[in-house]
């Protein structure tokens with residue numbers, strides 16, 4: 001639900017990233033300690049990674065999905 005909330009916020013502000021730009025990489029370590037790279041749509045990477053500077057609200061950076069999970073005392077999500 002946190003994930004969808006962040007998409008909604010970015011859509012409402014007109015700042016969702018279009019799908020036609022190049023996919024981005026999410027790098028994470030799996031439960032066996034293996035570093036893996038996952039290619040995802042740019043909007044998904046923006047929601048997952050957070051920290052994207054808003055163009056309409058100066059000084060505001062979008063939170064990540066894990067920022068919201070931390071606030072709710074949930075374990076971090078490591079991959080998309």
Ligand SMILES: [Zn+2]
Nearest residue numbers: 003007044047
């Ligand atoms: Zn998504």
